[in-house]
Amino acid sequence: xxxVVIQEGKLQIVERDAPVPGPDEVVVAVRAAGINAADLLxxxxxxxxxxxxxxxxxxxxxxxxxxxxxxxxxxxxLGRRVCAVVGGGAQATHCLVPAEHLTFVPEQVGWSExxxxxxxxxxxxxxxxxxAGLREGExxxxxGASGGVGTAAVQxxxxxxxxxxxxxxxxxxxxxxxxxxxxxxxxxxxxxxxGHVDVVLELVGAAHLALAQKVLAPxxxxxxxxxxxxxxxxxxxxxxMATRATLTGSTLRSRSRQEKAEVIARVNExxxxxxxxxQLRVPLAQTFELADAAAAYEHFARPGKFGxxxxxxxx
Amino acid sequence: xxxVVIQEGKLQIVERDAPVPGPDEVVVAVRAAGINAADLLxxxxxxxxxxxxxxxxxxxxxxxxxxxxxxxxxxxxLGRRVCAVVGGGAQATHCLVPAEHLTFVPEQVGWSExxxxxxxxxxxxxxxxxxAGLREGExxxxxGASGGVGTAAVQxxxxxxxxxxxxxxxxxxxxxxxxxxxxxxxxxxxxxxxGHVDVVLELVGAAHLALAQKVLAPxxxxxxxxxxxxxxxxxxxxxxMATRATLTGSTLRSRSRQEKAEVIARVNExxxxxxxxxQLRVPLAQTFELADAAAAYEHFARPGKFGxxxxxxxx
Numbered sequence: 001x002x003x004v005v006i007q008e009g010k011l012q013i014v015e016r017d018a019p020v021p022g023p024d025e026v027v028v029a030v031r032a033a034g035i036n037a038a039d040l041l042x043x044x045x046x047x048x049x050x051x052x053x054x055x056x057x058x059x060x061x062x063x064x065x066x067x068x069x070x071x072x073x074x075x076x077x078l079g080r081r082v083c084a085v086v087g088g089g090a091q092a093t094h095c096l097v098p099a100e101h102l103t104f105v106p107e108q109v110g111w112s113e114x115x116x117x118x119x120x121x122x123x124x125x126x127x128x129x130x131x132a133g134l135r136e137g138e139x140x141x142x143x144g145a146s147g148g149v150g151t152a153a154v155q156x157x158x159x160x161x162x163x164x165x166x167x168x169x170x171x172x173x174x175x176x177x178x179x180x181x182x183x184x185x186x187x188x189x190x191x192x193x194x195g196h197v198d199v200v201l202e203l204v205g206a207a208h209l210a211l212a213q214k215v216l217a218p219x220x221x222x223x224x225x226x227x228x229x230x231x232x233x234x235x236x237x238x239x240x241m242a243t244r245a246t247l248t249g250s251t252l253r254s255r256s257r258q259e260k261a262e263v264i265a266r267v268n269e270x271x272x273x274x275x276x277x278x279q280l281r282v283p284l285a286q287t288f289e290l291a292d293a294a295a296a297y298e299h300f301a302r303p304g305k306f307g308x309x310x311x312x313x314x315x
Numbered sequence: 316x317x318x319v320v321i322q323e324g325k326l327q328i329v330e331r332d333a334p335v336p337g338p339d340e341v342v343v344a345v346r347a348a349g350i351n352a353a354d355l356l357x358x359x360x361x362x363x364x365x366x367x368x369x370x371x372x373x374x375x376x377x378x379x380x381x382x383x384x385x386x387x388x389x390x391x392x393l394g395r396r397v398c399a400v401v402g403g404g405a406q407a408t409h410c411l412v413p414a415e416h417l418t419f420v421p422e423q424v425g426w427s428e429x430x431x432x433x434x435x436x437x438x439x440x441x442x443x444x445x446x447a448g449l450r451e452g453e454x455x456x457x458x459g460a461s462g463g464v465g466t467a468a469v470q471x472x473x474x475x476x477x478x479x480x481x482x483x484x485x486x487x488x489x490x491x492x493x494x495x496x497x498x499x500x501x502x503x504x505x506x507x508x509x510g511h512v513d514v515v516l517e518l519v520g521a522a523h524l525a526l527a528q529k530v531l532a533p534x535x536x537x538x539x540x541x542x543x544x545x546x547x548x549x550x551x552x553x554x555x556m557a558t559r560a561t562l563t564g565s566t567l568r569s570r571s572r573q574e575k576a577e578v579i580a581r582v583n584e585x586x587x588x589x590x591x592x593x594q595l596r597v598p599l600a601q602t603f604e605l606a607d608a609a610a611a612y613e614h615f616a617r618p619g620k621f622g623x624x625x626x627x628x629x630x
Contacts, residue, residue, distance in 0.1 A: 202552075206552060233550050235547070235550040237564060238564075240539055240563065240564030241566050242564075242569065243564070244566075244569075246562070247550075247562040247563070249552060249553075249558070250556060251559075
C-alpha cells in the first residue's frame with residue numbers, strides 16, 4: 001500500500017506492506033482521509049501516536065470500503081461503505097480499524113465529505129453531549145467555530161435546540177456559520193459582551209478561554225478540546241467558585257478501545273440518522289490528493305479556512 | 316441580644332433586637348460560633364452576606380439551644396442542642412436558622428467543639444464526597460490541611476478508606492495530622508514528588524494548585540474551596556486534556572435554602588453517627604469570648620494554627 005509517512009519531521013509518500021486484520025479488525029480501502037490539528041502536532045514530534053497504532057503514518061479519520069475482515073468479523077461487512085476515527089494510520093491507501101469502531105456512511109454522501117466526518121462529529125458530540133451535557137434551550141459558546149470540529153458542533157448544538165454563539169477569527173464566515181445553525185456569530189474581541197453561557201466548547205484554548213471564563217453562567221460546563229491559541233491560561237479561581245462552573249479537558253485519541261466504541265455507538269445512534277437525512281453536512285475547505293499531503297498540511301496550518309481539509313485517495 | 320457587627324471595616328459588639336422566627340425557622344440561643352475565612356473577607360468588604368441574611372453580623376456557623384420556634388415548626392425542638400451552617404449572623408447571642416438546616420449535637424460533645432463543626436465538616440463532606448466523589452482506595456491531596464476544613468477533610472477521607480496526603484505550611488502539625496488519619500504529610504515544596512492523586516481538595520488556591528495540577532491521575536477531580544493563597548493560577552490546558560481531569564469550584568454560602576438542606580441532610584446521615592461515636596472530632600486552635608471577636612479574627616488571620624478558632628457565647 002501507499003502511505004503518508006513522517007520522516008525526520010517531513011511528510012513522504014512511501015510504499016508499505018498492506019495491513020492484515022487481527023481477529024476482530026477490518027481493513028478499509030481508504031477513499032478519503034481528513035486532516036486534524038493532532039496530525040500537525042504529530043508531525044512536529046510533540047503528539048506521538050497512542051500504543052498499538054502505526055507510529056509514523058498520521059491520520060485520525062478516513063472513509064472507504066471494507067476490503068478484508070478478521071476471523072471473528074462477519075463477512076457481510078466486506079464491501080460496505082464506512083468511516084471511522086482511528087488512533088493513527090488513516091492517511092494511506094489501507095487502514096486497520098477495530099470492527100466495533102465503524103460507522104456506515106449514508107448512501108447519498110460523497111467520499112470527500114465522508115472522509116471528514118468521523119473525527120469532527122465524534123469529538124463535537126462527545127464534548128457537547130457526553131462531557132458537557134448540553135440541553136435544549138441552553139446557551140453554548142463555540143470557539144474556533146469555522147474549523148472541522150467547530151462546524152460540526154454548531155450543527156449538533158442547533159439540532160439539540162441550544163442557542164449558539166459561534167466565535168470565528170474570520171470576518172467572512174459569519175453567514176456560513178448562521179447557515180449551519182449559529183444564532184449569533186462574533187469575533188474574539190466581542191466575547192465579553194454576549195451575556196452568560198451554560199456551556200463552552202473550547203477549540204482555541206487560552207486566547208479564547210481567558211475571555212470566556214468571564215461569561216460563565218452558574219453551573220456552566222467548559223470542555224477543552226483544542227489549544228491552538230495557547231495552552232496556558234490565567235484561571236480565575238474565585239470566579240469558578242462563585243459560578244460553581246466545571247472545567248474539563250478531553251481528547252479522543254488517548255481513550256481505550258472500549259471507551260472509543262462507546263463514543264462511536266452514540267454517534268451511530270444519535271448523529272448518523274441526521275446525517276442520512278441531510279440534516280448534517282461536512283463543510284469542506286479544500287481537498288487534496290494523497291500525494292499532495294505536505295501541501296494539504298501547510299494549507300491546514302493557515303488561518304481563515306472554513307470546514308475540513310480532506311485527502312482524496314485513489315484505489 | 317448582643318451581636319458582633321461590622322462597622323466601617325471594624326468589629327464592634329452591639330445591642331440588637333433579638334430575631335423573631337418566621338413560620339419555618341427557629342431561633343438558637345448561641346453557645347459557640349466558629350470563625351471562617353469568609354468572615355475575614357466580609358470584614359474586608361469583599362464578600363457580602365447572601366440575600367435574606369443579616370448584612371452586618373458575621374458568622375457562618377454556631378451551636379446552641381433552640382430557644383424559639385416558628386408557627387410551622389414542632390415544639391419538640393425547643394431546648395434541643397443543635398448546630399448549623401447559616402448564611403450569616405451566627406456571631407451573636409441569638410441566631411435564626413431554617414428548621415431543616417439543623418444538626419443535633421451528640422450528647423458528649425462540648426459547646427466549643429460543636430460551634431466549630433458545621434461549616435468545616437459540611438464543606439469538607441460536600442467537597443470530597445458530593446463534588447469529587449472520593450471513593451475507597453483512591454488517593455486524595457488535601458492542601459491547607461491544618462485548618463478547620465482541612466482537619467475535617469483528613470478525617471472524612473480516612474473514614475472513607477482513601478489514601479490521604481496532607482499539605483501543611485507548618486513543620487509542627489505533621490504528627491497531629493497523622494493522628495487524624497493522614498497517611499502522608501508534606502509541605503508545599505514536596506507536592507511534585509508524591510505521585511498521582513485522584514482527588515485534590517484545594518483549600519489554599521493558586522499557590523498550591525499550580526503545583527498540584529502536575530500530579531493529577533487520569534480522571535482526577537479537583538474541587539476548589541479556598542483561595543487564601545491566591546485566586547489566579549496558570550492553568551495548563553494540555554495537561555487537563557491529557558489527564559481528562561475536572562476542575563470545579565464551590566462555596567456553600569451562595570447556595571439556595573433547598574440546596575443547603577440537601578447538603579445538611581447528607582451530613583446528618585453520614586457524619587453525625589461518626590461524630591456521636593467519637594470517630595470525628597473538631598480540633599480547636601483556640602477559643603475566645605464573643606466580646607474578644609476582634610482579637611479572635613486577628614488570631615485567625617495568622618498562619619500556623621491547627622484546627623478551628625471558636626467564639627464562646629455566654630447566655
